[in-house]
Amino acid sequence: MENLSHSGMSSSFLPHLITEKLNHENYLIWKRQIMHFIRSQGLFGHLDGSTKAPPISVLQEIKNEAGEVIVVHEDNNPEHAMWMRRDQSLVAYILSTLSQQVLLSVSDDCTAEELWETLADTFSQISEARIMYLKKEFQNLSKGSTSIMDYLGRIKAVADQLAASGNNISDKEKVQQTLNGLGHDYHAFITALEVLPVLPSFNELQGKLLQHEMNMKRVIERTDQGNSQNVLAMNVKFGKSHGNSNHGGRGILPTPHNQGMSPLDTSRKIPICFQCNKKGHMKAQCWFNPQNKNKWVRHHYKQGGQSSKSTAEDMQQLLMTAFSKMTIKQNEQGEWFLDSGAATHVTGNAGKLTNLSPHYGRSCIITGDGKSHPITHIGNAHIPLSSSSLSLSNVVLAPNIKKNIISISKLIDDTSSSVEFTPSSVYVKDLQTKKMFARGERQENMYVLKECLPKDSSTFDIGLKTFSLSHNASSVPSSCHFQSKVRGPNQFLESDLWHSRLGHCGRHFIEKLVTDSLIPRSSLPLTSSVKKCSSCGLCRSHVLPFHNINQRASKPFETIFSDVWGPAPIDSMSGSRYYVLFIDSYSRFTWIYFMKHKSEVPHIFRNFYAMIQTKFSSNVVHFQCDGGGEYSSLDFIEFLREKGITRQISCPYTPQQNGVVERKHRHIVESAMSMMHDTNVPISLWTEAFHTAVYIINCLPMTLLMSKSPYFTLLGKQPDYKNLKVFGCVCYVHVDAALRNKFQDKAIQCRFVGYADEYKGFRCYDPTTKRIKTSRN
Numbered sequence: 001m002e003n004l005s006h007s008g009m010s011s012s013f014l015p016h017l018i019t020e021k022l023n024h025e026n027y028l029i030w031k032r033q034i035m036h037f038i039r040s041q042g043l044f045g046h047l048d049g050s051t052k053a054p055p056i057s058v059l060q061e062i063k064n065e066a067g068e069v070i071v072v073h074e075d076n077n078p079e080h081a082m083w084m085r086r087d088q089s090l091v092a093y094i095l096s097t098l099s100q101q102v103l104l105s106v107s108d109d110c111t112a113e114e115l116w117e118t119l120a121d122t123f124s125q126i127s128e129a130r131i132m133y134l135k136k137e138f139q140n141l142s143k144g145s146t147s148i149m150d151y152l153g154r155i156k157a158v159a160d161q162l163a164a165s166g167n168n169i170s171d172k173e174k175v176q177q178t179l180n181g182l183g184h185d186y187h188a189f190i191t192a193l194e195v196l197p198v199l200p201s202f203n204e205l206q207g208k209l210l211q212h213e214m215n216m217k218r219v220i221e222r223t224d225q226g227n228s229q230n231v232l233a234m235n236v237k238f239g240k241s242h243g244n245s246n247h248g249g250r251g252i253l254p255t256p257h258n259q260g261m262s263p264l265d266t267s268r269k270i271p272i273c274f275q276c277n278k279k280g281h282m283k284a285q286c287w288f289n290p291q292n293k294n295k296w297v298r299h300h301y302k303q304g305g306q307s308s309k310s311t312a313e314d315m316q317q318l319l320m321t322a323f324s325k326m327t328i329k330q331n332e333q334g335e336w337f338l339d340s341g342a343a344t345h346v347t348g349n350a351g352k353l354t355n356l357s358p359h360y361g362r363s364c365i366i367t368g369d370g371k372s373h374p375i376t377h378i379g380n381a382h383i384p385l386s387s388s389s390l391s392l393s394n395v396v397l398a399p400n401i402k403k404n405i406i407s408i409s410k411l412i413d414d415t416s417s418s419v420e421f422t423p424s425s426v427y428v429k430d431l432q433t434k435k436m437f438a439r440g441e442r443q444e445n446m447y448v449l450k451e452c453l454p455k456d457s458s459t460f461d462i463g464l465k466t467f468s469l470s471h472n473a474s475s476v477p478s479s480c481h482f483q484s485k486v487r488g489p490n491q492f493l494e495s496d497l498w499h500s501r502l503g504h505c506g507r508h509f510i511e512k513l514v515t516d517s518l519i520p521r522s523s524l525p526l527t528s529s530v531k532k533c534s535s536c537g538l539c540r541s542h543v544l545p546f547h548n549i550n551q552r553a554s555k556p557f558e559t560i561f562s563d564v565w566g567p568a569p570i571d572s573m574s575g576s577r578y579y580v581l582f583i584d585s586y587s588r589f590t591w592i593y594f595m596k597h598k599s600e601v602p603h604i605f606r607n608f609y610a611m612i613q614t615k616f617s618s619n620v621v622h623f624q625c626d627g628g629g630e631y632s633s634l635d636f637i638e639f640l641r642e643k644g645i646t647r648q649i650s651c652p653y654t655p656q657q658n659g660v661v662e663r664k665h666r667h668i669v670e671s672a673m674s675m676m677h678d679t680n681v682p683i684s685l686w687t688e689a690f691h692t693a694v695y696i697i698n699c700l701p702m703t704l705l706m707s708k709s710p711y712f713t714l715l716g717k718q719p720d721y722k723n724l725k726v727f728g729c730v731c732y733v734h735v736d737a738a739l740r741n742k743f744q745d746k747a748i749q750c751r752f753v754g755y756a757d758e759y760k761g762f763r764c765y766d767p768t769t770k771r772i773k774t775s776r777n
Helices: 002-006 027-040 078-095 100-104 112-124 128-139 148-164 171-180 184-194 202-244 295-304 306-324 408-415 494-501 507-515 534-539 598-616 634-642 655-679 683-697 710-715
Strands: 057-063 069-076 327-330 335-339 353-358 364-366 372-374 377-384 389-397 404-407 417-421 425-430 436-443 446-450 457-462 465-470 559-565 578-584 590-595 622-625 646-649 730-734 747-755 762-766 771-775
Touching: 069 078, 078 112, 128 148, 148 171, 148 202, 171 184, 171 202, 184 202, 184 353, 335 408, 353 389, 389 408, 404 408, 408 417, 425 446, 559 598, 559 655, 578 598, 578 655, 590 598, 590 655, 590 683, 598 634, 622 655, 634 646, 655 683, 683 747, 683 762, 730 762, 730 771
Parallel strands: 335 404, 559 622, 622 646
Antiparallel strands: 057 069, 327 457, 335 446, 353 377, 364 372, 377 389, 417 425, 425 436, 436 446, 457 465, 559 578, 578 590, 730 747, 747 762, 762 771
16 A cells, blocks of 8 residues: 555554454454554545545547447556555555454455445344334343442443444433432432532543542441441450449349350340340340439440441431421421522422432532522422422422422423513423413412312321321321222213224124114214224324325426335445435336435435426426435435425335336346346346336336337437347347457457447446446447
């Protein structure tokens, strides 16, 4: 390669730059390394196709003395040979970076662009099923028992695979998924981040999580060390007490003095309580002993029972927290104020919240007067309204705050809603359906949502659960109300009941049974009162029938149908892998263009449109296609707008709406494959067979055209059927006298492969030189 030789790099230097050889797991790492190297050598155009290969041969015309062209022959193009040497050198460099397993799965006879696309298709695994699997895997990622480093590595690996398939995961999505997959141990950490106005980036979050994990390990180590020291001190204390006290032996197993046990030998000196039969304390210090009512005993237990200190304190703290949050409300109407300046939901009443969890962070609430109010807990709130209810997540509990505050920005983000203010009311509506699900009123200068509690009831809020006590003993607690899909017979209309009994059958079945007096007439629903069964609507959905495709436009080129076929499993002789069709709706005349990449469609259509204007003096009105990317580029859409062409796109996964061109694909492929199979021509000539098939189809009569051919309908004259030849048949192409001597054959044996568009002659394949020759003789 000239570029490499000029830069002073040799093939032996490449392995030092590419440290990772491509295998089935490191495609992205390998791609990053080799792309930078190839770009530095100015050869990336051979990979993305921007550096096109020159023609293999050039046409040379031989003229007679009168200046007339008597023969046209092809000569080798030296520029193509130079391009091929550079391209194959790049192929050799890429192959040198592949592992042995990958090297065995790729073809040697290919260009750099083909090799690059093969590797991308193999390892990027760009398919809808793969993308859906990766997205589902990304959403289900969780930390579990793994370390933070392993968890973050899995998230980044899946995100990189999605990015390689063209589905980029934003930094915000990676941060949110990382937080969602953390366990309960990180609840305080997550809450501290969620109250921030802006979440950190994924890189910043990695550092914070690693630091938090190290802090948690230090706390656990200190706790374990402290517990072991406390247990040791407790055992020593009880051991001394047993030896020196006359009244402390109760509850402790006696130990003979002649065994010579060390004071640190605590195997038989742990006290056992006679009240609760638990170790670590005696009956005189037991909480369950009804005689222990004085504060001194409890204080002494707190100081002496070190073995269960952490457990007792945690339990005591939990109980005290729960009872301190107990509130008794008699017909209280709670008020929630909507605030556009609040960053999060806030309440000072713990009874408003459920799923409470302690807050260990340093975050606080700062009010307008500059004062800061500490946050003790975070939970969820459920606000019952007059006609609906509103659920709030991550509500901050700040005991010093006297009012309940709803953050408008957080409400909009969490519920995907919009908030509409009027001079007297405020409405919270669904952003998509515009349906109102919450309504509040204006009180002086504030907008308020009022809780609607049942009358004649008292509500006890204890920490995590809410219980409703009603004067009616048969009523159900409000916290237990739910809407079930299982309904009793008395909740059905009789017509609905029989509809469900008969397996959700149609109305005509019920009418037949009523007519035969097999079921009561009351089971027949009135037409005016029939309601759509939601279960039938969800489970009996069908595809609507499609319109007949045998419809024509009123004039030529009023509507053009188009679609791209490919990629072909084998490249053609010219390197084509795709073709695009343009079909006139009026005449059903078909044009076919072969291409190497789908991105060539806009350029081909421009040339096609120019041909229509020049040859037929017509303009295209409608352009029917699918939603493929080749038809969605900004350049192509802008061209259609400039020409006043209306683009009609078929719905996703509905090729039937573009049925004319889809059916034409089948006709072309079946005809071409039949011709190739019949004459056993090389498969690399598939473009010639497809082109010939289109030429013949345009000459065949169609029922839609009243037994006329597309050729006659568009051009107004009959095609010359006598000019048709059998595809793949043996033919002999005449060699001009100027290209041979007197002892050479006057013709060469070839295979007929089609009709020339630009020449008035035939296209013939020479199996010896493997080239296409155009000749009329």
